[in-house]
Amino acid sequence: MKLIFEKSAPGRRSQLLDRCDVEQFELPEKFKRAEKAPLPQLSEIDVDRHYSELNTRVHGVNTSFYPLGSCTMKYNPRVNEEIAALPGFTGIHPLAPEYSVQGCKEVIATAKKYLCEISGMDDMTFQPAAGAHGEFTGVMLIKQYHQSRGDQKRCKIIVPDSAHGTNPATAAMCGFEVVNIASAPDGCVDIEALKAALGDDTAGLMLTNPNTVGLFDENILEITRLVHEAGGLCYYDGANLNAVMGVVRPGDMGFDCTHMNLHKTFSTPHGGGGPGAGAVGCKAFLAPFLPKSALMDEEGHIQVRSFEGNFLIVVRALAYLLTLGKEGIPEASTNAVLNANYLMHQIKGTFEPAFDRICMHEFVLDLGAFKKETGVSALDVAKTLIDYGMHPPTMYFPLIVHEALMLEPTETESKDTLDWAAEVFRKVYELAHQDPEYMHEAPHHAQIGRPDEVLAARKPVVRFRPAE
Amino acid sequence: MGSYVPSSMEQRDEMLKALGLSSVLELYKDVPEEMLVKGGLDLPEGMSEMGTMRAMSAMAAKNIVFGTVLRGAGSYDHYIPSIVKTVPAKEEFLTAYTPYQAEMSQGVLQSIFEYQTMICQLTGMDVSNASVYDGASAAAEAAAMCRGRKRTVTLISAAAHPDVINTVRTYCMGSGTEMRIVPARDGKTDPEALKEMLTDDVAGFYLQQPNFYGQIEDAEELGAMAHEAGAMFIMGVNPISLGIMKTPAECGADIAVGEGQPLGMPMAYGGPYLGFMATTEKNMRKLPGRIVGETVDSRGERCYVLSLQAREQHIRREKASSNICSNEALCALTASVYMAAMGPDGIADAAAQCLSKAHYLAKQLCTVKGVELVYTGDFFHEFVTTMPEKDKVLKALEDAGILGGLPIEEGVLWCATEKVSKAEMDRAVSIVKEVLA
Numbered sequence: 001m002k003l004i005f006e007k008s009a010p011g012r013r014s015q016l017l018d019r020c021d022v023e024q025f026e027l028p029e030k031f032k033r034a035e036k037a038p039l040p041q042l043s044e045i046d047v048d049r050h051y052s053e054l055n056t057r058v059h060g061v062n063t064s065f066y067p068l069g070s071c072t073m074k075y076n077p078r079v080n081e082e083i084a085a086l087p088g089f090t091g092i093h094p095l096a097p098e099y100s101v102q103g104c105k106e107v108i109a110t111a112k113k114y115l116c117e118i119s120g121m122d123d124m125t126f127q128p129a130a131g132a133h134g135e136f137t138g139v140m141l142i143k144q145y146h147q148s149r150g151d152q153k154r155c156k157i158i159v160p161d162s163a164h165g166t167n168p169a170t171a172a173m174c175g176f177e178v179v180n181i182a183s184a185p186d187g188c189v190d191i192e193a194l195k196a197a198l199g200d201d202t203a204g205l206m207l208t209n210p211n212t213v214g215l216f217d218e219n220i221l222e223i224t225r226l227v228h229e230a231g232g233l234c235y236y237d238g239a240n241l242n243a244v245m246g247v248v249r250p251g252d253m254g255f256d257c258t259h260m261n262l263h264k265t266f267s268t269p270h271g272g273g274g275p276g277a278g279a280v281g282c283k284a285f286l287a288p289f290l291p292k293s294a295l296m297d298e299e300g301h302i303q304v305r306s307f308e309g310n311f312l313i314v315v316r317a318l319a320y321l322l323t324l325g326k327e328g329i330p331e332a333s334t335n336a337v338l339n340a341n342y343l344m345h346q347i348k349g350t351f352e353p354a355f356d357r358i359c360m361h362e363f364v365l366d367l368g369a370f371k372k373e374t375g376v377s378a379l380d381v382a383k384t385l386i387d388y389g390m391h392p393p394t395m396y397f398p399l400i401v402h403e404a405l406m407l408e409p410t411e412t413e414s415k416d417t418l419d420w421a422a423e424v425f426r427k428v429y430e431l432a433h434q435d436p437e438y439m440h441e442a443p444h445h446a447q448i449g450r451p452d453e454v455l456a457a458r459k460p461v462v463r464f465r466p467a468e
Numbered sequence: 469m470g471s472y473v474p475s476s477m478e479q480r481d482e483m484l485k486a487l488g489l490s491s492v493l494e495l496y497k498d499v500p501e502e503m504l505v506k507g508g509l510d511l512p513e514g515m516s517e518m519g520t521m522r523a524m525s526a527m528a529a530k531n532i533v534f535g536t537v538l539r540g541a542g543s544y545d546h547y548i549p550s551i552v553k554t555v556p557a558k559e560e561f562l563t564a565y566t567p568y569q570a571e572m573s574q575g576v577l578q579s580i581f582e583y584q585t586m587i588c589q590l591t592g593m594d595v596s597n598a599s600v601y602d603g604a605s606a607a608a609e610a611a612a613m614c615r616g617r618k619r620t621v622t623l624i625s626a627a628a629h630p631d632v633i634n635t636v637r638t639y640c641m642g643s644g645t646e647m648r649i650v651p652a653r654d655g656k657t658d659p660e661a662l663k664e665m666l667t668d669d670v671a672g673f674y675l676q677q678p679n680f681y682g683q684i685e686d687a688e689e690l691g692a693m694a695h696e697a698g699a700m701f702i703m704g705v706n707p708i709s710l711g712i713m714k715t716p717a718e719c720g721a722d723i724a725v726g727e728g729q730p731l732g733m734p735m736a737y738g739g740p741y742l743g744f745m746a747t748t749e750k751n752m753r754k755l756p757g758r759i760v761g762e763t764v765d766s767r768g769e770r771c772y773v774l775s776l777q778a779r780e781q782h783i784r785r786e787k788a789s790s791n792i793c794s795n796e797a798l799c800a801l802t803a804s805v806y807m808a809a810m811g812p813d814g815i816a817d818a819a820a821q822c823l824s825k826a827h828y829l830a831k832q833l834c835t836v837k838g839v840e841l842v843y844t845g846d847f848f849h850e851f852v853t854t855m856p857e858k859d860k861v862l863k864a865l866e867d868a869g870i871l872g873g874l875p876i877e878e879g880v881l882w883c884a885t886e887k888v889s890k891a892e893m894d895r896a897v898s899i900v901k902e903v904l905a
Contacts, residue, residue, distance in 0.1 A: 001574075001578070003578070003581075003582060003585075004582050004804075004808055005582070005585065012811075013811045013813055013814060014549070014809055014810075014811075014814070016547070016549045016809065016810065016814060017547060017814065017817055017818060017821065017886055018886075018889070020817075020820070020821045020824055020825075020886075021889055021890040022824050022825055022828035022890050022893075023824065023828065024820070024824050025823050025824040025827040025828075027712055027713065027820075027823060027846075028846055030714075031684055031713055031714055031846065032712060032713065032714060033592075033710065033712060033713055033714050033715050033718060034714075034718065036711075036812040036813070036816050037589050037590045037710060037711065037812050037815060037816070038589045038812065039586055039589050039590070039807050039808070039810070039811055039812045039815065040586075040808055040811065041811045041812065041813075042808055042809075042811065044551055044809065047551060047555075047805065047808045047809050048551060048555075050808075051555045051558070051561075051579070051805060052558075054561075054574075054575040054576075054578055054579055055558045055560050055561055055575055056560075056575065057573075057574040057575035057578070058560035058561055058564050058572075058573060058574075058575035058576050059560065059564060059569075059572040059573065060559055060560035060561070060562065060563035060564045061563040061564075062559045062560070062563050063560060063563075066565070068565055068568075071565050073565060074472070075472050076562070076563050077472060077517075079517050079520060079521060081557065081562070082521070083520070083521065083524045083525070083528075086524070086525065086528040087528075087533055088525075088527075088528025088529055088530075088531045088533060089528050089531070089736065089737065090734035090735070090736050091531075091533040091534075091734065091735065092531050092533065092735060092736065092737040093534070093537060093539055093543055093545070093735045093737075093871060094542075094543050094735065094737050094738035095539060095541055095542075095543065095874055096532070096534070096539070096871055097862075097866065099532075100531065100532035100534075100866070101531055101532075101737065102530045102531065103527040103528050103529065103530035103531035104531055104737045106527050106530060107524075107527055110527075113511075114511060117509050117510055117511055118509065129601035129602065129605070129739070129740070129796070130601065130792075130793075130794045131793075131794075132781070132791045132792055132793050132794070133601060133605070133792075135791065136642065136791060140638065140641075140642055143641075143642070164782075165780075165781040165782035165783070165784075165785050165788070165793070166781050166782075166791045166793055168781075168785040168786035169781035169784070169785060169786060169788040169790070169791035170791040171786065172786040172787070172788070172791075173639075173642050173643060173790065173791050174642040174643075175642055175643050175644040178785075178786040215498070216496070216498040216499055217498075218498045218499070218500065220500070220503075221500060221503065244496075244499075246505055246508065246509050247496055247499065247504060247505060248496070248499050248503050248504055248505060249503075249505060252503050252505075253503060267472070269562045269563050269798075270563065270564060270565045270566070271556075271561070271562060271564075271796075271797050271798030271799075271801075272561055272564045272565070272566070272567065272573075272576040272579075272580075272797035272798060272801070273565070273566035273567065273576070273598070273758065273794050273795050273796075273797035274599075274601075274740075274794045274795050274796040274797050274798065274799070275601075275739070275740035275796045275798060275799055276794060291638070293631055293634075293738075294630040294631055294633065294634035295541065295542070295629070295630040295631050296631075296738070299630075299634070301634075302634075302638040302641070303604070303631060303634040303635045303637075303638050304605065304635060304638060305601050305602045305604045305605045305631075305635060305739075306542055306602050306603065306604040306629070306631040306632070306635070306727070306738065306739075306741070307542070307543070307631065307737070307738025307739060308737060308738045308739070309738065309739050310739035310740040310741075311736055311737040311738050311739050311740075312736050312737075312739065312740055313739070313740060315524070318524070319520050319524050321511075322512075322514070322515050322519075322520045322523055322524070323469075323470030323514055323515055323516075323517065323519075323520045324470055324471065324472075324514045325469060325470070325511060325512055325513045325514025325515065326508055326509050326511045326512060326513050326514065327469075327508070327513065327514060328469070328470055328471050328514040329509060329511070330505075330508070330509070331471055331473060332471075332472070332473065334492040334493075334495070335473045335475070335480070335492070337492065337495045337496070338480065338483055338484065338487075338492055338495065339475075339483075341483075341487055341495060342483040342486060342487060345486060345487055346486075358495055358497065358498070360495075382569070383571065386569065386571050386572055391565075391569065391572065392569055394568075397782075411472070411473050412472045412473065412474065413474070414474035414475045414479065415475045415479040415480075415482065415483055416479075418483075441766070443571050446571035446572060447571060447572065447574045448570065448571055448574060448765040448767070448769060448771040449571070449765040449766030449767045449769070450571065450765060450766045451570045451571075451763050451764070451765050451766075451771050451772075451773045452763045452764050452765070452766075453763065453773050453775070455763045455764065456761040456762065456763035456773050456775040456776075457761070457775055457776055457777075457778065460752065460759075460761050460775060460776060461761055461762040461763075462581070462584055462595050462596075462752070462759055462760065462761050462762070462775065462776075463581070463584050463585040463588050463594075463595060463596065464581070464582070464585040
């Protein structure tokens with residue numbers, strides 16, 4: 001379809017603002033831009049139609065099944081959007097006097113109470129705007145803790161090789177040396193490898209539990225004990241919290257701090273890649289190191305972005321928490337795990353799970369043998385699923401399973417949807433045996449065919465430029 | 469009480485049965501018994517949708533929404549056209565994930581490609597990323613872009629926003645590099661101090677334009693000094709001001725960043741906001757975050773993909789340029805719709821009105837005895853005045869439904885946008901006059 005710039009016509013515009021009702025002030029010539037910004041010129045209907053057309057070329061959670069592993073694509077309740085649009089929340093200046101923002105304070109305090117209870121932490125910040133941003137904040141807590149004790153030699157963060165790429169990238173951003181340790185074949189921590197990596201230079205460990213292949217590490221208490229005995233701290237990557245809410249708490253597993261993805265676990269919409277919120281919780285002894293806004297709160301603390309973070313995301317998450325409450329929160333997690341196990345069970349016999357045992361909220365299919373047999377790759381399968389109207393699972397992650405497809409159905413899909421999805425997987429499995437060529441070319445009924453990603457990287461065109 | 473689990477109890481039992489289990493707790497056999505939450509979470513029972521709406525509305529009602537806002541300092545009350553609110557609320561845009569699967573995400577990808585283009589049109593820069601979290605983290609990411617083996621120091625103007633300075637400081641502390649603050653003189657960056665501080669270990673210099681006090685800096689001159697010393701020049705800019713003001717490109721910036729909130733996002737107690745980030749062709753591959761690129765599909769048709777991913781954490785892990793793996797896509801969409809709806813004339817008009825109204829307000833305030841401009845340089849839409857009895861004055865304004873300027877050490881930092889009318893400003897000034905009479 002056409003770009004918005006290709007729909008532009010000189011002289012088209014909407015009259016959105018009042019006429020200026022004060023004397024016009026002239027900007028000194030030396031500060032003026034030479035020409036007006038060459039933005040597109042459109043009337044309102046042009047803009048409306050353009051974005052309506054674009055919106056038809058987007059697949060959302062509300063469109064259909066979205067089992068994107070590790071991303072927790074659960075239903076985003078409508079009422080939470082309505083609540084986040086209340087003028088009593090949207091119209092508040094972050095630097096308005098305290099007496100006038102008591103509602104915002106209550107939102108933050110209440111969300112903190114719920115999330116501390118769920119995570120087993122004592123205090124929390126909502127400043128980080130995403131999971132990776134939360135990781136940065138959490139590891140900075142660890143850094144400050146060691147520095148405050150004058151413990152300068154702790155320069156290493158241990159990360160299992162099954163971890164999300166953000167973990168090592170975060171540790172590096174915080175100035176730590178990353179020690180990658182090999183995982184056991186099931187993606188769990190190899191205790192011997194951990195012991196070998198620990199020492200008086202260990203600042204901490206970053207871990208996801210359930211881990212990135214969807215298994216709960218049963219040695220978790222020993223792992224966190226070993227790190228603590230070596231003088232390090234334990235960071236819980238909350239990416240997979242949706243498996244265990246109200247069942248087991250990171251704080252009780254021995255973790256000192258954690259981030260939670262409000263846009264995953266707590267149902268706030270992903271918005272095509274943000275805004276999210278990465279609330280960071282910690283034990284009381286780390287609370288003095290939490291970030292604060294220099295302008296809104298006080299100087300002398302770390303800070304990862306302006307003001308209090310993505311407040312309207314916290315509003316949505318709180319609405320979700322209030323709705324679910326004491327019983328609904330564990331109900332969400334247990335059903336996420338039930339759905340994942342049921343779907344894995346229904347698919348088994350065609351595509352095979354990488355680990356044939358009870359999983360948590362997600363599971364990994366290993367298409368290694370299948371590819372050898374049919375020549376059809378995990379990528380081909382993913383692209384074929386698009387033709388069936390299903391968003392593909394996460395591909396080629398975790399790295400420790402080759403030809404991986406990772407599925408996370410979440411609790412907000414019904415048994416009927418899971419049965420349909422399993423049926424689609426079985427059909428695709430059969431198709432691979434009948435017509436692998438067809439699958440190499442998939443998708444056949446999507447908005448576009450497979451894009452040439454190599455061309456995009458080799459000859460980058462990252463903006464529109466009008467023809468000369 | 470509330471639940472978003474759709475399967476009926478019977479269906480849940482059927483699923484358990486298929487798995488050979490009798491209870492969901494059997495799914496958690498790997499969790500050591502002693503760790504399980506006993507007796508349930510210590511939280512209130514859930515609510516119905518009605519109950520949640522009631523409880524949340526009650527919280528919203530405890531906030532005071534001021535009808536007139538004369539406060540900025542990093543969060544600005546601009547008029548948000550209706551279409552700018554409705555487009556990003558479209559449910560597919562709202563509920564999609566990061567566009568990993570290009571074949572079913574062309575809408576998101578194209579909207580980001582268009583956003584990147586509009587940010588370039590506004591800033592004059594060559595390339596933009598798909599956005600980062602906010603203006604402060606964008607500044608910190610920009611500072612990180614400049615660093616090299618021998619150049620590790622970041623200079624930042626003391627006249628930048630305090631939250632930006634503190635965020636840059638935190639990111640520098642993370643990476644073990646140093647941030648030094650270039651002092652301000654008369655509300656603007658001191659060029660002589662800058663010159664002295666531009667040693668050969670300086671990687672980049674960050675200047676905010678207009679600065680925290682609303683003053684317009686001599687950006688070209690300061691930027692040229694940075695370049696002369698071999699450092700990169702980063703400008704933090706207000707996007708509305710670029711409707712009329714010299715672009716970062718025209719000022720010689722290597723990297724332009726800023727807080728995108730004025731482009732159609734509500735103040736919302738501080739977020740979600742939008743960090744925009746653009747640079748020159750030369751520095752494209754150093755840019756962190758997502759970037760959408762154009763390519764062709766297997767049928768030879770133009771299409772869009774997430775591109776240049778070799779810079780990113782899921783490939784590079786600890787060698788990545790940043791750990792960022794998302795953007796603020798819906799906020800970027802909001803900004804795009806805003807820029808498209810306003811167009812070249814609309815955004816120039818908004819900027820010109822901000823400028824004119826701020827100067828009108830300043831002039832009127834300065835007719836009050838004891839009130840005068842603290843800094844006398846050129847300003848855009850913010851300015852600092854002295855203010856006797858500022859607490860009393862601000863409270864009187866608030867009682868009249870007007871959020872006055874921000875009290876700071878030097879006095880009061882005022883802001884006027886296109887949204888305030890002459891009548892509102894006159895009313896505010898008359899209240900100030902009354903209190904100080």
